[in-house]
Amino acid sequence: MAKVNKAVTAFNLVLMLSLLIFISMAESRILGAKKATPECDTVVGVESGDTCFDIAQKFQLTTDFFDSINPNLNCDALFVGQWVCVDGTVN
Secondary structure, eight states, X not given: OHHHHHHHHHHHHXXXXXXXXXXXXXXXXXXXXXXXXXXXXXXXXXXXXXXXHHHHXXXXXXXXXXXXXXXXXXXXXXOTTOEEEEEEEEO
C-alpha cells in the first residue's frame, strides 16, 4: 500500500509542476509578450558607401533610435537602393 501512495504522490507532484509551468508560460505570453512595434514615417534609399552610422548621423538620429525603427536591418549587409527608415515611432 505504501508503494501505491508514493506512486500517486509522485504522479500528483509531477502533474502539479507541469500545470504550474504551463500556466507560467501562458501568462508570460499574455502579459509580457507585447513587443515594441516600430512605425516608419520616412524612408530613404541606401547610397554607395553608406553605413548605418552615416545614415543615422545624416538625419540626426541616435544609433539606438535608428536601430529601434529598423529592427530587422543588418547593418553589415547594406546594399545600394535598400530602404531604411529615418523617421518614425516605436509603440
